Amino acid sequence: xxxxxxxxxxxxxxxxxxxxxxxxxxxxxxxxxxxxxxxxxxxxxxxxxxxxxxxxxxxxxxxxxxxxxxxxxxxxxxxxxxxxxxxxxxxxxxxxxxxxxxxxxxxxxxxxxxxxxxxxxxxxxxxxxxxxxxxxxxxxxxxxxxxxxxxxxxxxxxxxxxxxxxxxxxxxxxxxxxxxxxxxxxxxxxxxxxxxxxxxxxxxxxxxxxxxxxxxxxxxxxxxxxxxxxxxxxxxxxxxxxxxxxxxxxxxxxxxxxxxxxxxxxxxxxxxxxxxxxxxxxxxxxxxxxxxxxxxxxxxxxxxxxxxxxxxxxxxxxxxxxxxxxxxxxxxxxxxxxxxxxxxxxxxxxxxxxxxxxxxxxxxxxxxxxxxxxxxxxxxxxxxxxxxxxxxxxxxxxxxxxxxxxxxxxxxxxxxxxxxxxx
Ligand code: AMP
Ligand code: GLY
Numbered sequence: 421x422x423x424x425x426x427x428x429x430x431x432x433x434x435x436x437x438x439x440x441x442x443x444x445x446x447x448x449x450x451x452x453x454x455x456x457x458x459x460x461x462x463x464x465x466x467x468x469x470x471x472x473x474x475x476x477x478x479x480x481x482x483x484x485x486x487x488x489x490x491x492x493x494x495x496x497x498x499x500x501x502x503x504x505x506x507x508x509x510x511x512x513x514x515x516x517x518x519x520x521x522x523x524x525x526x527x528x529x530x531x532x533x534x535x536x537x538x539x540x541x542x543x544x545x546x547x548x549x550x551x552x553x554x555x556x557x558x559x560x561x562x563x564x565x566x567x568x569x570x571x572x573x574x575x576x577x578x579x580x581x582x583x584x585x586x587x588x589x590x591x592x593x594x595x596x597x598x599x600x601x602x603x604x605x606x607x608x609x610x611x612x613x614x615x616x617x618x619x620x621x622x623x624x625x626x627x628x629x630x631x632x633x634x635x636x637x638x639x640x641x642x643x644x645x646x647x648x649x650x651x652x653x654x655x656x657x658x659x660x661x662x663x664x665x666x667x668x669x670x671x672x673x674x675x676x677x678x679x680x681x682x683x684x685x686x687x688x689x690x691x692x693x694x695x696x697x698x699x700x701x702x703x704x705x706x707x708x709x710x711x712x713x714x715x716x717x718x719x720x721x722x723x724x725x726x727x728x729x730x731x732x733x734x735x736x737x738x739x740x741x742x743x744x745x746x747x748x749x750x751x752x753x754x755x756x757x758x759x760x761x762x763x764x765x766x767x768x769x770x771x772x773x774x775x776x777x778x779x780x781x782x783x784x785x786x787x788x789x790x791x792x793x794x795x796x797x798x799x800x801x802x803x804x805x806x807x808x809x810x811x812x813x814x815x816x817x818x819x820x821x822x823x824x825x826x827x828x829x830x831x832x833x834x835x836x837x838x839x840x841x842x843x
Contacts, residue, residue: 421444421445421446421484421485421725422445422446422447422449422481422482422483422484422485423439423445423447423448423449423483423484423485423486423487423725424448424449424450424451424474424477424478424481424483424485424486424487425439425448425449425450425451425453425461425486425487425489426451426468426474426486426487426488426489426490426493426498427450427451427468427488427489427490427493428450428451428452428453428454428457428463428468429454429490429710429781429782429796430710430711430713430714430752430779430780430781430796430798430799431489431490431708431709431710431711431713431714431779432450432453432457432489432490433454433456433457433460433779433780433781434713434714434717434718434779434801435487435489435708435713435717435724436448436450436457436460436461437460437717437776437779438717438718438720438724439487439724439725440460441723441724442723442724442725442726444725445725447462448460448461448462449461449462449463449464449477449481449483450462450463450464451463451464451466451467451468451473451474451477452464452465452466452467452468454780454781454782454783454784454793455780455783455784455785455790455791455793456778456779456780456781456783456790456798457780458785459775464477468490468492468493469492469493469496471493471496471497471498471501472501474493474498474501474502475498475501475502475505478502478505478507479505479507483507484507484508485507485508485509485510485725485728485729485732486499486502486507486508486509486510486511487509487510487511487728488502488509488510488511489511489707489708490707491517491520491521491567491705491706491707492567494511494512494514494517494520494521494686494706494707495514495517495518495520495521495567495706496514497513497514498511499511499512499513499514499517499686500513500514508729508732508733509732510686510687510728510731510732511685511686511687511706511707512684512685512686512688512706513685515681515682516677516682516683516684516685516686516706517706518682519673519677519682519684519688519704519706520567520689520703520704520705520706520707521566521567521706522565522566522601523563523564523565523566523603523703524542524565524601524603526701526703526704527540527542527603527605528542529673529676529677529680530701532676533672533673533675533676533679534672535668535669535672535673535676535701536668536669536697536698536699536700536701537700537701537702538561538605538606538607538608538700538702539605539606540603540604540605540606541603541604541605542565542601542602542603542604543586543590543601543602543603543604544600544601546586546587546590546591549586549590549602549604550583550586550587552604553579553582553583553586553604554579556579556582556604557606557607558576558577558578558579558582558607559575559576559577559578559607560576560582560604560605560606560607561573561574561575561576561604561605561606561607562574562576562582562585562586562589562602562603562604563602563603563604563605564589564595564598564599564602565598565599565600565601565602565603566595566597566598566599566600566601567598568595568598568599569646570644570646571595571644572589572595572598572599573644575607582604586602586604589602590602608693608695608700608702609693609695610693610694610695610696611631611654611656611693611694611839612631612632612691612692612693612694612702613629613630613631613654613656613657613661613692613693613694613699614629614630614631614632614650614654614689614690614691614692614709614712615627615629615630615657615665615670615689615690615692616630616687616688616689616690616708616709616712616713616716617670617687617688617689617690618686618687618727618731618736618741619674619684619685619686619687619688619731619736620685620730620731620732620733620734620735620736620737621674621677621678621683621684621685621734622674622734622736622737623736623737624666624670624671624674624688625736625741626662626665626666626670627716627720627741627743628652628653628716628719628743629652629653629654629657629662630650630651630652630653630654630709630712630715630716631650631651631652631654631656631833631835631836632647632649632650632709632711632712633647633648633649633650633829633831633832634647634648635648636648636754636758636759636829637829638829638830638831639831643759643760644759645754645758645759645795645796646710646711646759646795646796647709647710647711647712647752647796648751648752648754648828648829648832649711649749649750649751649752649799649828649829649832649833650711650712650714650715650748650749650750650832651715651747651748651749651750651807651810651811651832651833651836652712652715652716652719652747652748653747654836655807655836655839655840656694656836656839657694661694661699664698664699665690665692665699668698668699669690669692669699669701670690673688673690673701673704674688684706685731685732685734686706686707686731687706687707687708688704688705688706689704689705689706689707689708689709689712690704691703691704691705710781711750711752711779711799714750714779714799714801715748715749715750715801716748718748718777718801718803719743719744719746719748719803720741720742720743720744721742721743721744722739722740722741722742726739727739727741744803746803746804746805746810747803747804747805747806747807747809747810748801748802748803748810749801749802749807749810749811749813749814749832749833750779750799750800750801750814750832751799751800751814751815751818751828751829751832752781752796752797752798752799752828752829753796753797753798753799753800753818753821753823753826753827753828754795754796754797754826754827754828755782755792755794755795755797755825755826755827756825756826756827757825757827758795758796758827759795762795762825763825764782764791764792764793764794765791765792765793766791766792766823766824766825767789767790767791767823768783768790768791768792768797768798768821768822768823769821769822769823770790770798770820770821771820771821774800774817774820774821777800777801777802777817778798778799778800778817778821779798779799779800779801780797780798781794781796781797781798781799782794782795782796782797782798783797783798792823792825797823797826798821800814800817800818800821801814802814802816802817807833807836807837807840808837810833811832811833811834811837814832814833815830
């Protein structure tokens with residue numbers, strides 16, 4: 421079997437490493453991959469958003485199965501184009517990827533089908549949004565409708581901040597077309613849980629839950645990032661919460677998408693907040709989370725490729741999806757200054773016995789020397805019986821890796837540890 425994975429970050433590295441456990445797979449191409457992924461897949465210099473290039477490559481190489489991992493190609497219809505050429509894919513078609521691609525769409529979907537989420541209003545006119553804000557309760561949350569690299573969400577503590585955010589999105593076009601429409605929503609509080617799920621449009625199988633750490637600094641200070649670390653399972657996701665989520669959120673979402681003629685197949689990511697009134701949806705993603713994948717897939721005991729094919733073929737109900745009951749922790753090593761400005765191009769030293777647990781996000785090869793090439797450089801994952809041990813072991817591994825200007829948070833998992841022990 422010849423596989424192709426579209427994307428080039430830590431998430432894709434984790435997917436590729438897991439896929440490689442299946443011995444029927446002869447080769448995996450990564451488009452574009454990165455210098456670190458090159459140790460596990462053949463990297464091809466085609467951008468993840470070059471849908472024509474990707475499709476042409478897949479046809480030319482006779483690819484048997486494609487995994488489209490990032491949001492942009494999914495929203496752009498990469499799966500639709502590959503399937504037109506007869507190439508089976510893991511990932512939703514564009515008409516279903518809209519669940520992440522448009523927040524106006526996903527909020528309206530939740531309202532129409534009674535799926536619990538923050539109260540909201542949508543706006544396509546800046547003056548109307550500003551006049552609504554004159555009396556809206558604060559804090560409030562302003563969201564650009566479209567994809568904005570995870571930066572399109574502003575938590576405004578004051579009315580002024582909220583108005584400023586609206587002016588930047590709708591007046592100054594800070595996020596381009598993504599901000600032409602906006603959502604203004606109720607500010608919710610409570611612990612956040614990420615639940616990735618496999619779904620073939622009929623059955624939904626949640627994966628082990630996880631917790632992201634989005635802020636750049638220790639104790640959740642500093643700017644929002646793409647994610648500085650994750651742990652799994654998430655102690656706030658109790659059996660009782662899981663049961664409610666299945667009944668009130670997961671199944672209703674799959675059914676709603678079917679009812680809209682937008683059957684979702686692939687990995688549907690539920691970003692949840694456990695509020696006093698129960699679990700509510702903060703966001704949907706149409707793909708595996710990054711860096712959630714780097715803790716979730718190492719805990720998967722079943723064969724990933726078998727599950728992916730079952731999702732494509734609609735046979736998920738008959739397929740085993742088994743997770744270990746262990747704990748995982750992933751610490752992201754970034755370049756100092758991320759997410760604002762940072763230097764790159766520094767040689768990285770990763771000892772051979774750590775490399776198996778390293779998922780490279782931003783690196784390039786200079787001959788056979790691996791150089792840093794991004795804000796988030798890599799993630800290191802440890803799996804142990806307890807969360808406490810997983811955290812300690814992940815940090816031990818981090819200390820064996822070095823590159824100039826390496827930066828990481830020191831408290832990944834600390835909050836989960838406290839919550840877990842309080843129970
Ligand atoms: P999103 O890009 O939609 O995941 O939002 C980024 C982050 O903003 C989330 O992980 C939450 O921490 C926060 N957030 C989003 N919506 C809300 C809300 N309605 N209330 C409180 N926090 C929110
Ligand atoms: N970790 C959050 C995301 O993948 O969007």
